[in-house]
Amino acid sequence: MRYTRAVTTARFRRPAPAPRAQARPLHAQEMFGARAMRRIVRALPPIESAYAAIRFTIMRSKLLSVMDLLLPAEGRILDVGCGFGLFAAYFAQTQPQRRLTGIDTNARRIDIARSVMAKLELTGHELxxxxxxxxxxxxxxxxxxxxxxxxxxxxxxDDQEALLACLYDLLEPGGVLVLKDITTEPWIGLKFTELLDRVMVGWDEPLAYRHHREWGEMLSSLGFHVRMVRVPDVLPYPHVVIAATKQ
Ligand SMILES: C[S@@+](CC[C@H](N)C(=O)[O-])C[C@H]1O[C@@H](n2cnc3c(N)ncnc32)[C@H](O)[C@@H]1O
Structure with a gap:
């Protein structure tokens, strides 16, 4: 009898208050950025749109997500060699508090990048x-x-190290330089990438790939703290992502 009452009392005891709901629920729906990519592809003229669709297929949401998580959610971020601004428009959408500055030597690409930002109503960025x-x-x-x-x-x-040294100077202390490039192994992966690069740039432009270890040593000698990951792909691109932090 006493046992029954104890159980009953426990069952009707006022429940403990639920933990307060988080003001801003955590969600990851843009982590893979499919919507951001679609909007960028649609905002471009036909040929550049086809190029963007190919670039996003090569870069893949997995790679972009790795980089997205390495970049701060706000503050000034520089996109070196931004081209048509595909990735500036991408990272500006996934974290709207970011302020992107894209720079490229190609004036036509910058014109297109500006129009993409304008069409997508992404303001506060400079190209x-x-x-x-x-x-x-x-x-x-x-x-x-x-x-x-x-x-x-x-x-x-011969210009690569000077460029990285210059980027070191542009960063705030504690700032991160994120590099995505192609490493030189396996050999077949390098040749596959080189062939596609040649289709894009022709035979005259120099292509200067380096092994990821070489990039790591160069960045360390400039004063960066270096971490890197290789990101396997179904296509044989030997992608490497390097996070170099200014100490
Ligand atoms: C292969 S494209 C990559 C464009 C873009 N980052 C992307 O992934 O789609 C290389 C770009 O780097 C630019 N570039 C090369 N050297 C540069 C430099 N020293 N300063 C600024 N842009 C540069 C080129 O004009 C070109 O648009």
Whole structure:
């Protein structure tokens, strides 16, 4: 009898208050950015739109998500060699508090990048024509993060270290430089990538790939703390993502 009453009392005891709901629920729906990518592809003229669809197939949401998580959710972020601004428009959408500065030597690409940002109503970002090494003169320094997406192997071998040194100076202390490039192994992966790069740029432009270990050593010697991951793909691209933090 006593036992029954005890059970009954426990059952009708006022339940403990539920933990307070989080003010901003955690969600990951944009983590894979499919909607952001679709909007960018639609905002471009036909040929560039086809190019963007291919770029997003090569870059894959998995790779972009790795980079998205390495970049801060707010602050000034520099996109070196931004081209048509595909990834500036992508990272601006996934975290709207970011302020993107894209720079490219190709004025036509910058024009298109500006129109994509305008069509998608992404404001507060700047897209500049110029050499990345001249960013300080055009846009000032003090970036929280910089990313360089498949650009370094298009920079002449002898200029690569000077460019990275310049990017080091543009970063705030503690800022991160995110590099996505192609490493040189396996050999078959490198040759596959080189063939496709040649289709895009022709035979005259120098292509200067390096092994990820070489990039790591160069960045460490410049004063960065370096971490890196290789990101396997169904296509044989030997992708590598490097996060280099200014200490
Ligand atoms: C292969 S495209 C990559 C474009 C873009 N990052 C992407 O992933 O779609 C390389 C871009 O880097 C630009 N570029 C090369 N060297 C540069 C430099 N020193 N400063 C600024 N842009 C540069 C080229 O004009 C070109 O648009």
């Amino acid at each position: 500049l024509v110029g050499d990345a090494r001249a960013v300080r003169d055009i846009a000032g320094a003090g970036f929280q993060a910089i990313y360089v997406l498949d650009v370094l192997h298009h920079v002449p071998r």
